[in-house]
Amino acid sequence: MVFQLKNPIILALDIDSKSEVTHLGKILGPQVGALKVGPRIVVRYGAEVVSQLAKSAPVFVDLKFLDIPSTMVSSVKAAFDAGASMATVHGWAGAEALEELARVEKELNKMRPFIILVVTILTSFKEDGLPPGMIKKSIKDHVMALVDSAYKCGLRGFVCSPEEATMIKEKYSDVFLVTPGVRLPDDEKGDQKRVTTPAEAIKNGSSALVVGRPIVESKNKQEALEKYLRSIPS
Template sequence: MKKNLRAHPMRNPIILALDVDTRDQALKIADDLSEIVGGFKLGPRLCLRYGMEFVKEMAQRGPIFLDNKHFDIPSTMEAAVRASFEAGASLVTVHALSGAEALKRMAAVEKELQSQRPFKILAVTILTSWDQASVPGNMKEQPIAQHVTDLVNLVSSSGLQGVVCSPHELDLLQNRDLYLVTPGIRFSMQDSGDQKRIMGPKEALRKGASALVVGRPILESNNIKETATDFVMAAYEEK
Protein backbone atom coordinates (compact mmCIF):
# COMPACT_ATOMS: atom_id res chain seq x y z
CA MET A 1 0.00 0.00 0.00
CA LYS A 2 1.27 3.47 -0.79
CA LYS A 3 1.36 5.95 2.06
CA ASN A 4 -1.73 8.04 2.72
CA LEU A 5 -0.52 11.43 3.90
CA ARG A 6 -3.84 12.25 5.49
CA ALA A 7 -3.20 9.44 7.99
CA HIS A 8 0.19 10.88 9.01
CA PRO A 9 1.92 9.84 11.30
CA MET A 10 0.21 6.49 10.73
CA ARG A 11 1.12 4.53 7.58
CA ASN A 12 -2.49 4.39 6.39
CA PRO A 13 -5.87 5.39 7.90
CA ILE A 14 -6.65 2.07 9.66
CA ILE A 15 -5.39 1.84 13.25
CA LEU A 16 -5.89 -1.58 14.83
CA ALA A 17 -6.99 -1.42 18.47
CA LEU A 18 -5.12 -4.28 20.15
CA ASP A 19 -7.80 -5.05 22.72
CA VAL A 20 -6.25 -8.33 23.84
CA ASP A 21 -4.95 -9.48 27.20
CA THR A 22 -1.50 -10.93 26.66
CA ARG A 23 1.82 -9.78 25.23
CA ASP A 24 2.07 -12.90 23.08
CA GLN A 25 -1.34 -12.28 21.52
CA ALA A 26 -0.48 -8.67 20.78
CA LEU A 27 2.90 -9.46 19.25
CA LYS A 28 1.49 -12.27 17.10
CA ILE A 29 -1.27 -10.05 15.71
CA ALA A 30 1.15 -7.17 15.16
CA ASP A 31 3.54 -9.43 13.29
CA ASP A 32 0.68 -10.76 11.15
CA LEU A 33 -0.73 -7.32 10.30
CA SER A 34 2.29 -5.00 10.37
CA GLU A 35 2.35 -4.78 6.58
CA ILE A 36 -1.41 -4.18 6.32
CA VAL A 37 -2.72 -1.72 8.93
CA GLY A 38 -1.49 1.82 9.47
CA GLY A 39 -0.54 1.33 13.12
CA PHE A 40 -1.56 -0.18 16.43
CA LYS A 41 -3.51 1.27 19.36
CA LEU A 42 -2.43 0.25 22.86
CA GLY A 43 -4.18 1.17 26.08
CA PRO A 44 -4.18 0.40 29.81
CA ARG A 45 -5.30 -3.17 29.18
CA LEU A 46 -1.81 -4.07 27.93
CA CYS A 47 0.32 -1.18 29.20
CA LEU A 48 -0.51 -1.79 32.86
CA ARG A 49 0.46 -5.45 32.53
CA TYR A 50 3.65 -5.09 30.52
CA GLY A 51 4.85 -1.52 30.91
CA MET A 52 6.68 0.85 28.60
CA GLU A 53 9.23 -1.74 27.50
CA PHE A 54 6.35 -3.51 25.82
CA VAL A 55 5.40 -0.27 24.05
CA LYS A 56 8.98 0.00 22.77
CA GLU A 57 8.77 -3.58 21.51
CA MET A 58 5.51 -2.88 19.71
CA ALA A 59 6.86 0.34 18.17
CA GLN A 60 9.35 -1.79 16.26
CA ARG A 61 6.39 -3.34 14.42
CA GLY A 62 4.58 -0.17 13.41
CA PRO A 63 3.43 3.30 14.50
CA ILE A 64 1.88 3.23 17.97
CA PHE A 65 -1.22 5.10 19.14
CA LEU A 66 -0.88 5.07 22.93
CA ASP A 67 -4.39 5.65 24.26
CA ASN A 68 -4.21 6.20 28.01
CA LYS A 69 -6.34 9.40 27.98
CA HIS A 70 -4.28 11.43 30.43
CA PHE A 71 -6.44 13.71 32.59
CA ASP A 72 -4.49 15.27 35.45
CA ILE A 73 -2.65 18.41 36.46
CA PRO A 74 -0.58 19.87 33.59
CA SER A 75 2.84 18.79 34.90
CA THR A 76 1.72 15.19 35.34
CA MET A 77 0.16 15.13 31.88
CA GLU A 78 3.36 16.51 30.38
CA ALA A 79 5.48 13.86 32.11
CA ALA A 80 3.16 11.10 30.87
CA VAL A 81 3.23 12.40 27.29
CA ARG A 82 7.03 12.66 27.30
CA ALA A 83 7.34 9.12 28.64
CA SER A 84 4.98 7.90 25.91
CA PHE A 85 7.05 9.65 23.23
CA GLU A 86 10.28 8.18 24.62
CA ALA A 87 8.73 4.71 24.42
CA GLY A 88 8.06 5.22 20.71
CA ALA A 89 4.45 6.40 20.54
CA SER A 90 3.42 8.41 17.47
CA LEU A 91 -0.02 9.36 18.80
CA VAL A 92 -0.92 9.99 22.45
CA THR A 93 -4.29 10.91 23.98
CA VAL A 94 -5.16 13.46 26.65
CA HIS A 95 -8.62 14.56 27.78
CA ALA A 96 -9.99 17.78 26.34
CA LEU A 97 -11.81 18.20 29.65
CA SER A 98 -8.43 18.80 31.33
CA GLY A 99 -8.84 22.48 30.44
CA ALA A 100 -7.08 25.33 28.65
CA GLU A 101 -3.94 25.49 30.81
CA ALA A 102 -3.18 21.80 30.37
CA LEU A 103 -4.00 21.83 26.65
CA LYS A 104 -1.75 24.85 26.01
CA ARG A 105 1.03 23.01 27.82
CA MET A 106 0.37 19.98 25.62
CA ALA A 107 0.56 22.12 22.47
CA ALA A 108 4.00 23.39 23.49
CA VAL A 109 5.20 19.86 24.25
CA GLU A 110 3.84 18.59 20.93
CA LYS A 111 5.68 21.31 18.99
CA GLU A 112 8.94 20.46 20.75
CA LEU A 113 8.62 16.71 20.20
CA GLN A 114 7.50 17.07 16.58
CA SER A 115 10.89 18.62 15.83
CA GLN A 116 12.41 15.22 16.60
CA ARG A 117 10.03 12.94 14.68
CA PRO A 118 6.37 12.73 13.57
CA PHE A 119 4.16 12.95 16.66
CA LYS A 120 0.69 14.16 17.57
CA ILE A 121 -1.22 14.69 20.79
CA LEU A 122 -4.91 13.92 20.43
CA ALA A 123 -7.56 15.45 22.68
CA VAL A 124 -10.40 13.08 23.55
CA THR A 125 -13.82 14.74 23.47
CA ILE A 126 -16.82 12.51 24.35
CA LEU A 127 -16.37 8.73 24.51
CA THR A 128 -18.08 6.77 21.74
CA SER A 129 -19.49 4.43 24.41
CA TRP A 130 -21.75 7.31 25.55
CA ASP A 131 -25.05 8.32 24.05
CA GLN A 132 -27.28 11.13 25.25
CA ALA A 133 -28.92 8.90 27.85
CA SER A 134 -25.60 7.88 29.41
CA VAL A 135 -23.96 11.30 29.58
CA PRO A 136 -23.20 12.15 33.25
CA GLY A 137 -25.84 14.26 34.92
CA ASN A 138 -23.65 17.36 35.24
CA MET A 139 -23.24 17.40 31.43
CA LYS A 140 -26.81 16.81 30.29
CA GLU A 141 -27.86 20.42 29.74
CA GLN A 142 -26.87 20.28 26.07
CA PRO A 143 -26.62 17.59 23.35
CA ILE A 144 -23.45 15.51 22.88
CA ALA A 145 -22.78 17.28 19.58
CA GLN A 146 -22.60 20.64 21.36
CA HIS A 147 -20.28 19.25 24.04
CA VAL A 148 -17.96 17.98 21.30
CA THR A 149 -18.05 21.31 19.44
CA ASP A 150 -17.28 23.27 22.62
CA LEU A 151 -14.39 20.96 23.54
CA VAL A 152 -12.93 21.09 20.02
CA ASN A 153 -13.07 24.91 20.12
CA LEU A 154 -11.11 24.76 23.38
CA VAL A 155 -8.58 22.34 21.88
CA SER A 156 -8.07 24.49 18.77
CA SER A 157 -7.70 27.72 20.73
CA SER A 158 -5.08 26.02 22.89
CA GLY A 159 -2.92 25.22 19.86
CA LEU A 160 -3.59 21.51 19.35
CA GLN A 161 -5.08 20.14 16.12
CA GLY A 162 -5.56 16.46 16.95
CA VAL A 163 -8.97 15.32 18.16
CA VAL A 164 -10.66 12.01 18.95
CA CYS A 165 -14.39 12.09 18.28
CA SER A 166 -17.14 9.74 17.21
CA PRO A 167 -18.02 9.60 13.50
CA HIS A 168 -21.35 11.24 14.32
CA GLU A 169 -19.60 14.54 15.05
CA LEU A 170 -17.47 14.60 11.87
CA ASP A 171 -19.95 16.78 9.98
CA LEU A 172 -19.56 19.46 12.65
CA LEU A 173 -15.77 19.50 12.37
CA GLN A 174 -15.14 19.60 8.63
CA ASN A 175 -12.93 22.31 7.09
CA ARG A 176 -11.26 23.16 10.40
CA ASP A 177 -7.76 21.84 9.61
CA LEU A 178 -8.03 19.16 12.30
CA TYR A 179 -6.48 15.71 12.49
CA LEU A 180 -9.57 13.64 13.35
CA VAL A 181 -9.22 10.14 14.75
CA THR A 182 -12.47 8.24 14.83
CA PRO A 183 -13.29 5.06 16.78
CA GLY A 184 -16.60 3.22 16.52
CA ILE A 185 -15.96 1.99 12.96
CA ARG A 186 -17.88 -1.04 11.75
CA PHE A 187 -18.83 -2.65 8.43
CA SER A 188 -21.99 -4.00 10.06
CA MET A 189 -24.06 -1.62 12.17
CA GLN A 190 -25.46 -4.68 13.96
CA ASP A 191 -22.06 -5.36 15.53
CA SER A 192 -21.77 -2.30 17.76
CA GLY A 193 -20.54 -3.94 20.97
CA ASP A 194 -20.35 -1.23 23.67
CA GLN A 195 -19.98 1.54 21.09
CA LYS A 196 -23.06 3.73 20.76
CA ARG A 197 -22.15 6.19 17.98
CA ILE A 198 -20.79 4.12 15.09
CA MET A 199 -20.33 4.35 11.31
CA GLY A 200 -18.84 2.50 8.33
CA PRO A 201 -15.26 3.27 7.21
CA LYS A 202 -16.09 4.79 3.83
CA GLU A 203 -18.70 7.15 5.24
CA ALA A 204 -16.44 8.25 8.11
CA LEU A 205 -13.58 9.09 5.74
CA ARG A 206 -15.97 10.83 3.37
CA LYS A 207 -17.03 13.03 6.28
CA GLY A 208 -13.45 14.05 7.02
CA ALA A 209 -11.87 11.50 9.36
CA SER A 210 -8.07 11.35 9.12
CA ALA A 211 -7.66 7.91 10.71
CA LEU A 212 -10.05 5.20 11.87
CA VAL A 213 -9.72 2.97 14.93
CA VAL A 214 -10.95 -0.59 14.40
CA GLY A 215 -10.70 -3.36 16.99
CA ARG A 216 -13.16 -6.19 17.46
CA PRO A 217 -14.43 -6.28 13.85
CA ILE A 218 -10.89 -7.34 12.87
CA LEU A 219 -9.80 -9.23 15.98
CA GLU A 220 -12.98 -11.32 16.19
CA SER A 221 -13.19 -12.11 12.48
CA ASN A 222 -12.49 -15.56 11.07
CA ASN A 223 -9.59 -14.23 8.99
CA ILE A 224 -7.95 -11.17 10.53
CA LYS A 225 -5.62 -10.53 7.59
CA GLU A 226 -8.47 -10.57 5.10
CA THR A 227 -10.71 -8.39 7.26
CA ALA A 228 -7.93 -5.89 7.98
CA THR A 229 -7.22 -5.68 4.27
CA ASP A 230 -10.92 -5.05 3.58
CA PHE A 231 -10.89 -2.08 5.96
CA VAL A 232 -7.70 -0.67 4.43
CA MET A 233 -9.06 -1.05 0.89
CA ALA A 234 -12.29 0.68 1.91
CA ALA A 235 -10.22 3.52 3.34
CA TYR A 236 -8.22 3.95 0.15
CA GLU A 237 -11.37 4.03 -1.96
CA GLU A 238 -12.35 7.16 -0.01
CA LYS A 239 -8.98 8.87 0.33
Protein backbone atom coordinates in the same frame (compact mmCIF):
# COMPACT_ATOMS: atom_id res chain seq x y z
CA MET B 1 2.69 20.40 11.67
CA VAL B 2 0.92 17.95 9.37
CA PHE B 3 0.61 14.46 10.82
CA GLN B 4 -0.01 11.58 8.41
CA LEU B 5 -0.34 7.79 8.44
CA LYS B 6 0.29 5.56 5.43
CA ASN B 7 -3.36 4.43 5.54
CA PRO B 8 -6.32 5.31 7.78
CA ILE B 9 -6.70 2.00 9.65
CA ILE B 10 -5.58 2.04 13.29
CA LEU B 11 -5.70 -1.51 14.63
CA ALA B 12 -6.76 -1.60 18.29
CA LEU B 13 -4.98 -4.43 20.10
CA ASP B 14 -7.43 -4.69 22.99
CA ILE B 15 -6.38 -8.16 24.14
CA ASP B 16 -4.71 -9.44 27.30
CA SER B 17 -1.96 -11.70 25.97
CA LYS B 18 1.38 -9.97 25.43
CA SER B 19 2.53 -12.70 23.06
CA GLU B 20 -0.62 -12.32 20.95
CA VAL B 21 -0.29 -8.52 20.92
CA THR B 22 3.31 -8.66 19.74
CA HIS B 23 2.51 -11.42 17.22
CA LEU B 24 -0.35 -9.42 15.69
CA GLY B 25 1.88 -6.37 15.68
CA LYS B 26 4.50 -8.19 13.62
CA ILE B 27 2.00 -9.79 11.21
CA LEU B 28 -0.55 -7.00 10.73
CA GLY B 29 1.40 -3.91 11.81
CA PRO B 30 3.14 -3.34 8.47
CA GLN B 31 -0.26 -3.32 6.73
CA VAL B 32 -2.01 -0.70 8.89
CA GLY B 33 -1.58 2.99 9.59
CA ALA B 34 -0.92 2.45 13.30
CA LEU B 35 -1.31 0.02 16.19
CA LYS B 36 -3.30 1.14 19.24
CA VAL B 37 -2.73 -0.05 22.80
CA GLY B 38 -4.70 1.04 25.85
CA PRO B 39 -4.68 0.45 29.62
CA ARG B 40 -5.58 -3.21 29.18
CA ILE B 41 -2.15 -4.00 27.75
CA VAL B 42 0.03 -1.07 28.89
CA VAL B 43 -0.84 -1.44 32.60
CA ARG B 44 0.00 -5.14 32.44
CA TYR B 45 3.23 -4.97 30.47
CA GLY B 46 4.44 -1.39 30.56
CA ALA B 47 6.47 0.62 28.08
CA GLU B 48 8.27 -2.43 26.71
CA VAL B 49 5.26 -3.53 24.66
CA VAL B 50 5.05 -0.06 23.08
CA SER B 51 8.72 -0.23 22.11
CA GLN B 52 8.26 -3.69 20.59
CA LEU B 53 5.22 -2.68 18.54
CA ALA B 54 6.93 0.49 17.31
CA LYS B 55 9.30 -1.73 15.30
CA SER B 56 6.34 -2.75 13.10
CA ALA B 57 4.16 0.38 12.88
CA PRO B 58 3.48 3.76 14.49
CA VAL B 59 2.01 3.17 17.95
CA PHE B 60 -1.01 4.97 19.38
CA VAL B 61 -0.91 4.95 23.20
CA ASP B 62 -4.52 5.46 24.24
CA LEU B 63 -4.43 6.15 27.98
CA LYS B 64 -6.54 9.33 27.92
CA PHE B 65 -4.40 11.28 30.38
CA LEU B 66 -6.28 13.65 32.70
CA ASP B 67 -4.35 15.13 35.61
CA ILE B 68 -2.58 18.30 36.70
CA PRO B 69 -0.64 19.93 33.82
CA SER B 70 2.84 18.80 34.88
CA THR B 71 1.74 15.18 35.26
CA MET B 72 0.01 15.20 31.88
CA VAL B 73 3.13 16.61 30.22
CA SER B 74 5.36 14.01 31.90
CA SER B 75 2.98 11.22 30.89
CA VAL B 76 2.92 12.29 27.25
CA LYS B 77 6.72 12.53 27.21
CA ALA B 78 6.93 9.04 28.72
CA ALA B 79 4.68 7.69 25.95
CA PHE B 80 6.89 9.38 23.35
CA ASP B 81 10.07 8.00 24.94
CA ALA B 82 8.57 4.50 24.85
CA GLY B 83 8.13 4.82 21.08
CA ALA B 84 4.60 6.18 20.69
CA SER B 85 3.70 8.35 17.70
CA MET B 86 0.25 9.23 19.07
CA ALA B 87 -1.14 9.70 22.58
CA THR B 88 -4.51 10.73 23.99
CA VAL B 89 -5.39 13.32 26.61
CA HIS B 90 -8.82 14.39 27.86
CA GLY B 91 -10.27 17.63 26.57
CA TRP B 92 -11.52 18.37 30.09
CA ALA B 93 -7.95 19.10 31.23
CA GLY B 94 -8.32 22.87 30.95
CA ALA B 95 -6.52 25.60 29.04
CA GLU B 96 -3.33 25.63 31.14
CA ALA B 97 -2.69 21.93 30.56
CA LEU B 98 -3.69 22.02 26.89
CA GLU B 99 -1.46 25.00 26.11
CA GLU B 100 1.49 23.29 27.80
CA LEU B 101 0.78 20.07 25.90
CA ALA B 102 0.72 21.98 22.60
CA ARG B 103 4.14 23.40 23.42
CA VAL B 104 5.50 19.94 24.27
CA GLU B 105 4.01 18.44 21.11
CA LYS B 106 5.85 21.02 19.01
CA GLU B 107 9.07 20.27 20.88
CA LEU B 108 8.76 16.50 20.40
CA ASN B 109 8.10 16.90 16.69
CA LYS B 110 11.62 18.23 16.26
CA MET B 111 12.77 14.65 16.94
CA ARG B 112 10.12 12.65 15.03
CA PRO B 113 6.44 12.87 14.03
CA PHE B 114 4.16 12.83 17.06
CA ILE B 115 0.61 14.00 17.70
CA ILE B 116 -1.42 14.55 20.84
CA LEU B 117 -5.06 13.57 20.36
CA VAL B 118 -7.68 15.32 22.45
CA VAL B 119 -10.54 13.06 23.53
CA THR B 120 -13.95 14.69 23.32
CA ILE B 121 -17.03 12.59 24.21
CA LEU B 122 -16.54 8.81 24.26
CA THR B 123 -18.44 6.94 21.55
CA SER B 124 -20.03 4.71 24.20
CA PHE B 125 -22.20 7.66 25.28
CA LYS B 126 -25.67 8.53 23.99
CA GLU B 127 -27.57 11.76 24.65
CA ASP B 128 -29.52 10.28 27.57
CA GLY B 129 -26.47 8.60 29.09
CA LEU B 130 -24.17 11.55 29.74
CA PRO B 131 -22.88 12.00 33.32
CA PRO B 132 -25.38 13.85 35.55
CA GLY B 133 -23.03 16.76 36.24
CA MET B 134 -22.79 17.79 32.60
CA ILE B 135 -24.69 20.84 31.34
CA LYS B 136 -27.85 19.89 29.49
CA LYS B 137 -26.92 20.23 25.84
CA SER B 138 -26.38 17.91 22.89
CA ILE B 139 -23.36 15.65 22.51
CA LYS B 140 -22.38 17.62 19.40
CA ASP B 141 -22.40 20.88 21.40
CA HIS B 142 -20.23 19.31 24.11
CA VAL B 143 -17.82 17.96 21.50
CA MET B 144 -17.54 21.29 19.70
CA ALA B 145 -16.92 23.19 22.95
CA LEU B 146 -14.02 20.85 23.78
CA VAL B 147 -12.61 21.09 20.26
CA ASP B 148 -12.84 24.91 20.26
CA SER B 149 -10.96 25.08 23.56
CA ALA B 150 -8.17 22.69 22.55
CA TYR B 151 -7.79 24.24 19.09
CA LYS B 152 -7.42 27.69 20.65
CA CYS B 153 -4.67 26.23 22.86
CA GLY B 154 -2.76 25.01 19.79
CA LEU B 155 -3.67 21.33 19.50
CA ARG B 156 -4.84 19.91 16.17
CA GLY B 157 -5.52 16.23 16.87
CA PHE B 158 -8.90 14.99 18.12
CA VAL B 159 -10.79 11.79 18.83
CA CYS B 160 -14.47 12.01 17.96
CA SER B 161 -17.27 9.85 16.63
CA PRO B 162 -17.89 9.78 12.86
CA GLU B 163 -21.08 11.76 13.52
CA GLU B 164 -19.10 14.77 14.75
CA ALA B 165 -16.27 14.63 12.20
CA THR B 166 -18.04 16.68 9.53
CA MET B 167 -18.86 19.66 11.74
CA ILE B 168 -15.32 19.72 13.16
CA LYS B 169 -13.66 19.50 9.74
CA GLU B 170 -15.96 22.19 8.32
CA LYS B 171 -14.86 24.60 11.04
CA TYR B 172 -11.20 23.54 11.25
CA SER B 173 -9.83 22.14 8.00
CA ASP B 174 -6.32 21.50 9.37
CA VAL B 175 -7.26 19.03 12.12
CA PHE B 176 -6.38 15.32 12.30
CA LEU B 177 -9.48 13.38 13.35
CA VAL B 178 -9.36 9.85 14.75
CA THR B 179 -12.71 8.10 14.91
CA PRO B 180 -13.62 4.93 16.76
CA GLY B 181 -17.12 3.54 16.30
CA VAL B 182 -16.37 2.35 12.76
CA ARG B 183 -17.86 -0.93 11.55
CA LEU B 184 -18.62 -2.72 8.30
CA PRO B 185 -22.36 -3.31 7.77
CA ASP B 186 -22.22 -6.96 8.90
CA ASP B 187 -20.14 -6.32 12.05
CA GLU B 188 -21.44 -6.37 15.61
CA LYS B 189 -21.58 -2.87 17.13
CA GLY B 190 -20.45 -4.05 20.59
CA ASP B 191 -20.58 -1.20 23.13
CA GLN B 192 -20.23 1.52 20.50
CA LYS B 193 -23.37 3.68 20.29
CA ARG B 194 -22.45 6.16 17.52
CA VAL B 195 -21.14 4.14 14.58
CA THR B 196 -20.74 4.36 10.80
CA THR B 197 -18.92 2.54 7.99
CA PRO B 198 -15.28 3.26 7.06
CA ALA B 199 -16.28 4.83 3.73
CA GLU B 200 -18.83 7.11 5.41
CA ALA B 201 -16.35 8.11 8.11
CA ILE B 202 -13.71 9.12 5.57
CA LYS B 203 -16.32 11.02 3.56
CA ASN B 204 -17.36 12.82 6.76
CA GLY B 205 -13.81 14.06 7.34
CA SER B 206 -12.15 11.39 9.48
CA SER B 207 -8.38 11.14 9.05
CA ALA B 208 -7.96 7.74 10.73
CA LEU B 209 -10.30 4.96 11.87
CA VAL B 210 -9.92 2.79 14.96
CA VAL B 211 -10.92 -0.83 14.40
CA GLY B 212 -10.36 -3.57 16.96
CA ARG B 213 -12.68 -6.45 17.70
CA PRO B 214 -13.96 -7.06 14.16
CA ILE B 215 -10.35 -7.85 13.20
CA VAL B 216 -8.61 -9.18 16.33
CA GLU B 217 -11.52 -11.44 17.28
CA SER B 218 -11.97 -12.76 13.74
CA LYS B 219 -11.00 -16.35 12.97
CA ASN B 220 -9.22 -15.05 9.88
CA LYS B 221 -7.63 -11.79 10.99
CA GLN B 222 -5.80 -11.18 7.72
CA GLU B 223 -9.00 -11.51 5.72
CA ALA B 224 -10.88 -9.26 8.15
CA LEU B 225 -8.20 -6.58 7.87
CA GLU B 226 -8.23 -6.80 4.08
CA LYS B 227 -12.01 -6.22 4.07
CA TYR B 228 -11.50 -2.99 5.99
CA LEU B 229 -8.64 -1.88 3.76
CA ARG B 230 -10.76 -2.52 0.66
CA SER B 231 -13.60 -0.47 2.15
CA ILE B 232 -11.46 2.68 2.27
CA PRO B 233 -12.16 5.01 -0.68
CA SER B 234 -9.12 5.35 -2.95
